[in-house]
Amino acid sequence: MTADLDQERADLILADRHLAAGEQRIAEQRALIRRMTEHGFNTATARDLLRLLEETMILWQEHRQLILDAIARHERALTPPPQADSRSQS
Template sequence: MTNFQSERAELAHADRHIADANRRVGRLIERITENKNKGWDTTEAERLLSLMHEVLDQWHAHRRVVLVAIARGGRLGWNSTG
């Protein structure tokens, strides 16, 4: 597999993770809202939501790095010896 193919595969992988995380975050927000309306303590769920947002931010950052690598023609652009 060429660097370009590898980077494109990595981009697709990151996109899948981002889409999955967005679904999970959306569902957790719904559950938090439902449980707040019932008067339940949602402190731990809100902590989990915060952590999930951080993970999602990291996946977006990873995706940006992959896009830069693709624009540079693959990972060789990142290696000064390559």
């Protein structure tokens, strides 16, 4: 079970890296669109790409949440249930 938890944690690190890289790409694409607009270029294709990048980010965020949910499940499975305190039953 701990191997599964370790893998999920590694997946979380990778997902966070992908999200950070995606945010950087989106920022760069927005800057490109701004420059293109300032110079009078057609930005339709650039805007389509930006929309796809943003949609991909949503999917990656959902995937990250699934990883967090799996980590929580693994951690709950590894935690023993609380024991009843025999002193409180007197």
